[in-house]
Each structure stands twice: as structure tokens, then as C-alpha cells.
Amino acid sequence: MKTYEHSDMLKQLPDQFFAILAERVQKAIAAGHDVINLGQGSPDKPAPSHVIDRLKTAAEEDSNHRYPPFRGKQNLLEAIAEFYDREYGVEIDPNTEVAILFGAKAGLVELPQCLMNPGDIMLVPDPGYPDYWSGPAIANVDMHPMPLRPENGFLPDYKEIPEDVLKASKLMILNYPNNPTGAMASPEFFQDTIKFAEQHDLCVAHDFAYGAIGFDGNKPESFLQQPGAKEVGVEIYTMSKTYNMAGWRIAFAVGNPSVIEAINIIQDHYYCSVFGAVQDAAAEALTSSQKGVDELVDLYEERREALIKGAHAIGWDVDAPEGSFFAWLKVPEGYTSESFSDLLLEEAKVLVAPGIGFGKHGEGYVRVGLVTEQSRIEEALDRIKQLHIF
């Protein structure tokens, strides 16, 4: 069979660290082991039943079998504006300040292609969601990691960014509630960010994937709630986590009209928008009762309690996350994040995500997901206890 050489761009894409991990788990399962997978980030519950019902009726509508409008259905654009007004008191123009995305991941990968040229730098959180690294590779631009340190509440310290890097920086990615650390951002941090972005002519893209998931009664802040935010950036919101719609592939960007226009232009070339029935169901999710969302947050909070209490009971000194559905747990002395997660997989058949997979500053931690039944989280801790590490 003839093999075609891949493009230079494809060759410079970063390795998918977690794809390799997933392969190892599949091998362990195929060998007959009962692996408890706490390494993944896919919600384990279904989408709300009334949203699924809306998808079914919308799939019967003839108009949804035609190409959808290039820039999304008007009812969804308006539902997004209504959602931002209701949840955050933020006014959004549905026609100029919203772009519909095939998942937040797609939007995040598109942004550097929309706003940057070779030689420009994108500022990314470290540790951070690994898909942030794909867009810069495709756009052939550089990245500069902003360390998230526990002593700063896992917020970046902008004073650490060297002057020459700042000069070339065009786009900054932030993400709170944070994957992988579970940290939340304060209004003051966002206010500082807006000032910093104004001073250095940066566009801020706030990835609000875990926007609905704050614990102890704390509702996560939208970046756009702060005055001036729309001047300096956009927020990306996904239906994947709030409504358990990860497989539906639908999200949206809201904020600065010139950035929204840039996303819409690139998408005019790649796609012709998301299946209309999925858009109708997304509109239903955003504008109907949010009781299911509250119940989901309660469920994650219960699992969080079980995980943190259980870890403390076996002598593992860890902190509870403030939001997201991840816990960021320090590895015991004498281990790296990889050697510790290898040990857990080999000896306890428990998968956790090694921190190094999220960037250099993820070393010393593992990420544990709360998207598995509480009984399995407890069993995982029982198995870890048997290893007598702590």
C-alpha cells in the first residue's frame, strides 16, 4: 500500500498524551482486569430527558434536514443571550456577539488561526487542558506557559511573563473553574486580567467549560460579568458539562464582536453549522428548568466529599477542589506523577491522570475525576489503601 507523507503541519501537532493512557487502560481491561477509570473527563450521566425529547421532535422537523443557517439558528442565538442575561446579568447581542461551535474544543483550536500570525505568542495556563496546544501548532505560532502555582490559588502571576514574550503575545487562554486544578477565579482576578489585557493589547479567551460547577454554594464567575471584559475578549461555554451533552458536540463563544466575527468567518469555510435539531435541543436546555443542573452539582459535590474524606482516612493529604469535576491531588513523596499513576494502574487497577500530561507545572500531582459512581470512588480508595503507601 502506498503511504502518503503527512504535511509539515500535521507532523508538528503535539502527541496526544491521554490517548496513549487510554490505550493502556484498554489493554488492562482486555486482559480481564476490573479497571476503575478516574482518569477521564467525560460526564457519566445522560442529558436531561426533556432535552432528549426536544431533540427527537426537532429531528422530525423538515426544516432541520436542510442545511442550517451558516452562523446558527436564530432561536439558539437568542437562547444563549437569554441564558447569559439570566445566569450572569450580562447583555449579549445574539446577532453580533455569539458564535456557535462544534464543541469548545473546536473553538479553542480555531482561535489562534483566527487571530494570530507566525511569530505571535499565545499565553496558556500550565498545567492546562492539553487541547490548548493544538491550535498554536496548526496556526504555526508559539506558546508561552503561565505557571499555575498552589501558593497563588492556581491563578497565573502576570508579573512572571517576560517583557519580550508579552510584546509578541496576542492571545491568552484562561480557564476557571479550572481543569485540572479545580481552582476558581475571583472577580478581582478577572478585573486585573482586563487591565493587563488592555495594557498589553491582548485578547483573552476564557474557557468556561465548568461554568456551572462550583461547590460549597459558590457560583463560578463569568469573565464577562466584569466591566470592560467584552472589550478585551470572549468566553467559551460548552453544553458538554452543564447538561451532560459531551457527545452532542455543541458549544458557543460570546463576547467581543470582532473576535466572534473572526470565528464565524473561519467556520464559514470549515462547516455549515451544527445539525439544526441539536441546536433546537441546546436552546431548550438553556431556557428551560435548570433543576437538573443543580442536582448534577450536588451529585459531584457528594462524590467530592467521598473522595476527599476517603483520601484523608487513608492518610493522603489532599485539598478539595472548589469547582469543576476534578480533584488535583498531590502525589506522595518519592514518586513522580507518572510513576505514581503507573503504580496505581499496575497494582490497584485504578487509573488517574498524571499531572505531567497537563504541562511541566503539573508535575507532583495527579488528576482524579468525579465522573464515576461514588461506590467506585470508594472502592478505588480501598484498593489504594491496600498498597500501604501512606
Ligand SMILES: Cc1ncc(COP(=O)(O)O)c(C=O)c1O
Ligand atoms: C477545560 C476544558 N475545555 C474544553 C473542553 C472541551 O469541551 P467540548 O466538549 O465542548 O469540546 C474540556 C473537555 O474536557 C475541558 O476540560
